[in-house]
Each structure stands twice: as structure tokens, then as C-alpha cells.
Amino acid sequence: MAEHPENNQEKPGWADNPTFIRIFIGILTVSAIAAGLAGLNPAWHNPHPHFDVERAPVFFAIYGFVAFAFIVLAGQHLRKLVGRKEEYYDERE
Amino acid sequence: MSASSIFAFFAGNPAIIMMVGALMCIATPRHLASPILLIATALSAIKLSTLGLGEYGAITLFGEQIVTLRLDRLSRLFAIAFHIAAALNIIYAWGQKDRAQNFATLAYPAAALGGVLAGDMITLFVWWEIAAITSVFLVWAPGTRATYVSGMRYLAIQVLSGVMLLAGIVLIFRETGSLAFDLVGLRDASGAIKLSALVMFLAFGIKCAFPLLHTWVQDAYPKSTISGTIILSVFTTKLAVYALARAFPGTNELIYIGAVMTIFPIFFALIENDLRKVLTYSINNQVGFMVVGIGIGTAGALNGATGYAFSNIIFESLLFMAVGAAMFRTGTSKATELGGLYRTMPLTMTFCIIGALSISAFPFFAGFVTKGLIIDGAGGAGMFWIWLTLLFASAGVLEHAGIKIPYFTFFGHDSGKRPKEAPIGMLVAMSIAAVLSIGIGVFPEPLFALLPNQEQIAGYEPYTAYHIIEQLQLLLWAVLAFAVLVLIKWYPPEIPSTNLDVDWLWRVPGRALLSWASGASRATWNALWGIFAGRIHALMARIYAMHGPEGQMARSWPIGFMALWTAVLLGFVLILSFLG
Numbered sequence: 001m002a003e004h005p006e007n008n009q010e011k012p013g014w015a016d017n018p019t020f021i022r023i024f025i026g027i028l029t030v031s032a033i034a035a036g037l038a039g040l041n042p043a044w045h046n047p048h049p050h051f052d053v054e055r056a057p058v059f060f061a062i063y064g065f066v067a068f069a070f071i072v073l074a075g076q077h078l079r080k081l082v083g084r085k086e087e088y089y090d091e092r093e
Numbered sequence: 094m095s096a097s098s099i100f101a102f103f104a105g106n107p108a109i110i111m112m113v114g115a116l117m118c119i120a121t122p123r124h125l126a127s128p129i130l131l132i133a134t135a136l137s138a139i140k141l142s143t144l145g146l147g148e149y150g151a152i153t154l155f156g157e158q159i160v161t162l163r164l165d166r167l168s169r170l171f172a173i174a175f176h177i178a179a180a181l182n183i184i185y186a187w188g189q190k191d192r193a194q195n196f197a198t199l200a201y202p203a204a205a206l207g208g209v210l211a212g213d214m215i216t217l218f219v220w221w222e223i224a225a226i227t228s229v230f231l232v233w234a235p236g237t238r239a240t241y242v243s244g245m246r247y248l249a250i251q252v253l254s255g256v257m258l259l260a261g262i263v264l265i266f267r268e269t270g271s272l273a274f275d276l277v278g279l280r281d282a283s284g285a286i287k288l289s290a291l292v293m294f295l296a297f298g299i300k301c302a303f304p305l306l307h308t309w310v311q312d313a314y315p316k317s318t319i320s321g322t323i324i325l326s327v328f329t330t331k332l333a334v335y336a337l338a339r340a341f342p343g344t345n346e347l348i349y350i351g352a353v354m355t356i357f358p359i360f361f362a363l364i365e366n367d368l369r370k371v372l373t374y375s376i377n378n379q380v381g382f383m384v385v386g387i388g389i390g391t392a393g394a395l396n397g398a399t400g401y402a403f404s405n406i407i408f409e410s411l412l413f414m415a416v417g418a419a420m421f422r423t424g425t426s427k428a429t430e431l432g433g434l435y436r437t438m439p440l441t442m443t444f445c446i447i448g449a450l451s452i453s454a455f456p457f458f459a460g461f462v463t464k465g466l467i468i469d470g471a472g473g474a475g476m477f478w479i480w481l482t483l484l485f486a487s488a489g490v491l492e493h494a495g496i497k498i499p500y501f502t503f504f505g506h507d508s509g510k511r512p513k514e515a516p517i518g519m520l521v522a523m524s525i526a527a528v529l530s531i532g533i534g535v536f537p538e539p540l541f542a543l544l545p546n547q548e549q550i551a552g553y554e555p556y557t558a559y560h561i562i563e564q565l566q567l568l569l570w571a572v573l574a575f576a577v578l579v580l581i582k583w584y585p586p587e588i589p590s591t592n593l594d595v596d597w598l599w600r601v602p603g604r605a606l607l608s609w610a611s612g613a614s615r616a617t618w619n620a621l622w623g624i625f626a627g628r629i630h631a632l633m634a635r636i637y638a639m640h641g642p643e644g645q646m647a648r649s650w651p652i653g654f655m656a657l658w659t660a661v662l663l664g665f666v667l668i669l670s671f672l673g
Contacts, residue, residue, distance in 0.1 A: 013436045015504050025576055032569040039566060044558040050472030050480065060484075060566035067488035068571035072578055075363040076585040082593040083364060089591060090239070 108207030115200035160212030186320035187518030225251030231321035261293030301333035343390025354381025359489030392549035397466025404459035408451035415445035422512030433507035453495035
């Protein structure tokens with residue numbers, strides 16, 4: 001913000017409001033837990049699962065969490081391998 | 094053919110109607126270009142709607158009958174999607190004055206449309222090449238040295254695909270004696286790969302951006318203009334998806350190729366700073382889902398692949414449009430230079446989030462109703478690892494397209510930029526795409542009615558309790574993972590950088606290999622030359638020893654010694670002559 005002094009007096013936007021962030025994360029957490037709990041109800045299970053893991057009530061929740069975390073935590077190291085400075089190609093053309 | 098029948102032939106093909114519209118905007122005043130393009134698209138759509146399913150425009154060429162227009166359930170689905178995309182792009186770029194871009198804005202979709210409507214391989218090849226040539230104008234449109242060079246690379250690769258397609262057509266015609274564009278299949282009855290089919294398969298694979306053949310997408314697309322990138326994102330890869338669905342459904346290799354396509358772009362998209370480039374990786378990932386569905390080849394998976402292509406054309410465009418609108422107002426599409434735009438671009442932000450929810454396949458958005466068919470197809474075929482891969486890729490889609498795009502454009506760190514809301518044309522196009530994305534999600538029946546296999550889709554219910562719960566579990570817990578990683582500051586910040594992608598192979602191990610090969614060949618040469626030169630030197634030394642100034646053969650002889658030997662020789666000759 002230092003390079004934009006004209007915005008120094010601006011009120012924080014709604015998405016930057018800590019109350020909004022808390023409410024958003026609260027709703028997200030409650031929804032995620034509710035989706036997990038819904039998986040415990042046998043009446044809402046896939047009647048014709050293709051694989052045994054689908055019978056586990058929270059398989060998709062765990063898999064989604066782990067897959068996302070893995071992508072972010074492992075994927076960022078790809079930068080060390082294929083990342084170059086922004087002008088890399090410009091300097092060569 | 095009489096003049097009226099020639100006119101009827103051309104006016105009967107929606108692709109040619111579109112192409113005429115594109116050509117007209119070159120010769121008319123610039124301010125009329127957008128209305129002309131939209132009217133031509135509308136006329137083409139009207140023509141398409143009046144055609145029943147069937148074959149049209151049959152002509153005889155060199156004694157062979159070719160069918161220039163075939164409308165069946167598969168081609169009609171793609172044709173409708175292409176019309177929607179063309180119209181959205183024209184509205185988005187409303188008022189655009191650049192003649193070359195205006196021409197390409199419709200000529201390129203026209204060529205792609207002609208390709209999906211082609212009933213024979215010759216017509217397909219002609220439209221395939223026209224699509225390559227017309228689309229390069231969009232890459233060149235910014236007019237910089239970088240876009241010129243990139244456009245040339247793009248053109249070379251696209252023309253290579255065309256040449257391979259032609260080669261495949263010739264080989265297939267020699268084998269079958271038919272030019273009809275139908276099921277080809279990669280293998281013959283004995284299970285061996287057919288060379289003719291392989292050449293055509295690779296031609297489609299280049300345009301479909303198979304792994305390692307994909308870099309032209311990231312090289313060319315993000316360098317185009319704002320509207321150019323959106324147009325490019327739709328047609329070439331989807332034309333290739335159509336071609337694969339037509340010629341190679343049920344090809345096992347496609348399952349694995351598609352699975353790789355769904356995975357590798359996720360990681361490149363994570364570390365990419367240019368959000369338009371992130372979306373080009375998203376194209377690879379999304380097309381991967383379609384390729385897997387085509388490879389599985391069951392009625393459900395094919396319905397899923399083609400239905401997903403249809404809805405993807407809309408919501409992927411919507412994401413490109415939203416990032417394009419931010420770029421139009423701020424002059425950048427880099428995550429490090431964006432952020433906080435939600436304050437002044439709330440409508441664009443809303444449309445972007447709708448696109449993000451759609452591509453992530455949240456219930457009641459377009460991606461949900463069709464992606465499930467593909468994943469279910471993998472499960473139904475008993476392919477556990479492919480099924481797991483597609484679920485993993487779904488979490489990846491959420492990461493780069495569902496969260497990264499809206500988060501870094503409109504939220505994230507505040508860039509301090511306070512641009513105006515997007516222009517009205519862009520807002521109208523985005524709102525239509527957003528309404529369609531929600532509409533398909535909430536009321537999928539009209540899309541289902543267009544899918545190739547009606548018998549299968551009639552028994553499909555996307556909104557079952559378990560499907561919704563499974564999907565919500567996967568996505569909400571993935572979003573929760575994102576929130577946790579951000580809160581504990583483990584989510585990586587964006588860094589201004591260039592990502593080498595496959596180029597890394599040539600520049601790092603490739604260079605090392607080249608360096609090693611160069612050193613090895615030098616060492617081999619030196620060793621061989623050492624052996625050869627040693628022997629030559631030894632021989633020369635012996636000759637020198639014999640004939641050199643101090644050699645045995647070069648020593649000086651006394652005159653008396655010579656006179657003695659002369660006398661001996663003369664005596665010997667005398668004896669011989671005496672005896673004889």
C-alpha cells in the first residue's frame with residue numbers, strides 16, 4: 001500500500017474485514033463437517049459402489065483434503081526445478 | 094453445377110455462412126465488424142437449427158464421393174457449443190477495430206465448425222488447415238516480436254499436425270478405399286497398431302495437446318490479445334477432442350494419456366504466475382478428462398466426455414473472460430501484480446467465481462452434471478487407479494482454477510489497483526456464460542437431450558444424495574485444506590518467474606546430454622586418432638630410419654665399392670650370355 005498513498009485513507013474492503021473472514025471460515029468448516037457427517041448415513045451411500053473405498057463414510061473428504069495439501073506442498077518444489085527468472089526467454093530472443 | 098446449386102451448396106453449410114461473415118468484415122467499415130460477425134453467427138445457427146440429422150453437401154472429387162456436411166448427434170453437440178462460444182467472443186470483444194482480429198474472430202470458429210461437420214476426411218483436412226492458418230492471426234495480433242516468433246512456432250506445429258493428418262488420410266484410404274470420417278481405431282483385428290491410424294492419432298494428439306506435445310498451448314495462447322486468448326482457448330483443442338471421439342473411441346491408450354493430461358498441468362499451474370497461462374494449463378487438464386472419457390469409450394463415458402466438452406467451452410471461456418477483463422483494466426494478468434480487485438470489479442468477480450464453481454464441479458454448476466459421468470465411467474470399467482487419478486485431478490482443478498484464479502485476481506494481497514468495472518460488452522458476455530453455467534447445472538436436461546447416447550443418459554440422475562455428498566466432501570475438504578494452508582502460511586506466495594515446462598528437458602538434461610555426447614565423441618575421436626596416429630608415426634619413424642638422412646638406405650657409398658659391384662654384375666651378365 002505504500003506505493004499507493006491515495007488509498008491510505010480507504011476503508012478496508014468487506015473481504016478484508018476480519019469478521020467476514022471468520023464467518024467465511026466458520027461456514028466453510030461447518031459445511032465440510034456436515035458433508036462428512038452426511039457420509040455416515042447409510043441411506044445416502046452409493047447403492048452400487050465400484051470399489052470398497054467408496055463404502056468408507058469420509059473417504060472423499062480425507063482424499064480431497066490430502067490431495068489438495070499434497071498438490072500445494074509437493075508442487076511448490078517444482079519451482080526449484082523448472083522456475084527461472086521472468087526475463088529468461090526475453091534475454092534469449 | 095448451376096449457379097443456383099453452387100449457391101445452395103455454400104449457403105447450406107453453417108461453417109461457410111460464418112466464413113462469409115468473417116470475410117465481409119474485412120471489406121466493411123470497422124465499426125460494423127462486430128454486428129456483422131454476430132449476424133453471421135446467428136444466420137449460421139439458424140441454418141444449423143433447420144438442418145435435420147443427416148448428410149448434406151455430397152460432391153464427387155476425383156471420382157470419390159465426399160460428404161462436406163454431416164449432422165449427427167456428436168457433431169451437432171460440438172456445433173452448438175461452437176456457435177455459443179463464437180457469439181460470446183464477439184460480444185466480449187464488441188467494438189474491436191482490428192480487421193485481422195475481427196476476421197480471425199469468426200473465420201477460426203468457422204473452420205473449427207466446418208471440421209466437426211465434415212463427413213469425410215478430405216473436408217476435415219481442409220477445415221483443419223484453415224483453422225490453423227486463421228488462428229495464427231490471433232497469436233500475431235499484439236504485433237510484437239515475441240508474438241511473431243511464437244506465432245511462427247505455433248503455425249509450424251499446427252501445420253505439422255495437418256501434414257500428419259493428410260498422411261494418415263492417404264494411408265487409411267489406401268487400406269480401406271474409403272474417405273468417410275468414421276471410426277478408425279488404433280489397432281487392427283490382431284491387436285497390432287496400424288501405422289495409418291497411428292499417424293492420424295498423433296495428428297489429433299498434437300492439436301489435443303497430448304503430454305509433451307502440449308507446449309504450443311502455453312507458448313502461443315497467453316501471448317495473444319485479451320479476446321484472442323479466449324477464442325483460441327475454445328476451438329483447436331475441442332476440434333481435436335471431437336476428432337478423437339469420432340475416430341478413436343474406446344482406445345485404451347487414450348485413458349492413460351488423458352490421465353497424465355489431468356495430472357501434470359496441476360503442478361505447473363500451481364507455480365505459474367501469469368493467470369492466463371494458469372488457464373492454459375487448465376485447458377490441458379480439462380481436455381484430459383475428456384480424453385479419458387473417450388478412451389473408456391462406454392456410452393456413459395462418451396456422453397460424459399462430449400457433455401463435459403460442451404459445458405467446459407462455456408465455463409472455461411468465462412474464466413478467461415474474467416481474467417481478461419481484469420487485464421483489460423489493469424494491464425496485467427500476473428498474480429503478483431493483481432489482487433484486491435473485488436472492491437471495484439464486483440460483477441467480474443461474481444462471474445469469475447461462478448466460472449470457478451462450475452469448473453470445480455460444485456453441485457448445481459455445469460461441471461458437476463457431466464464430469465461425474467466420466468469418473469463414474471472409470472469406476473464402472475473397474476479402473477481403480479484411473480478413478481483415483483481423476484478424483485485427485487478434481488482436487489487439482491479446484492486448486493488452480495477454482496481457487497487460484499479468483500483468489501489472486503480479486504482477493505489475496507491488495508495490489509492497490511482500483512480499476513473500473515469491465516466494459517459493458519465484456520459484462521454482457523460474462524453474464525450470458527455465467528447464466529449458462531448455472532443453467533446447465535440446475536437444468537441439465539436440455540444438454541442431456543443433445544448427448545450422443547440417449548439410451549444411457551435417460552437412466553442417469555446426477556442429483557442423487559450420494560453423488561452430491563461425495564462431491565461436496567471432496568471439494569469442501571479441499572477448500573478447507575486451502576484455508577488451513579493459508580492460515581498457517583504454508584500456501585506458497587506467487588513469485589514473478591518463468592516456468593520452463595517441458596523446455597526444461599531440452600535445457601537441463603538435454604544440454605547435459607549434449608555436453609556429455611560432445612565430450613564423449615571428442616574423447617572417442619582422440620582415442621581413435623591416438624591409435625591411428627601412433628601407428629602412422631611408428632611407420633613414418635621406420636621409413637625415416639631407413640630412408641632418412643641418417644638412415645641405412647641413405648648412407649653414402651665409396652666409389653670403389655660401386656666399381657666392384659659393377660664389375661661383379663658385368664661378370665655375371667658375361668657368364669650368362671656365355672652359357673646361353
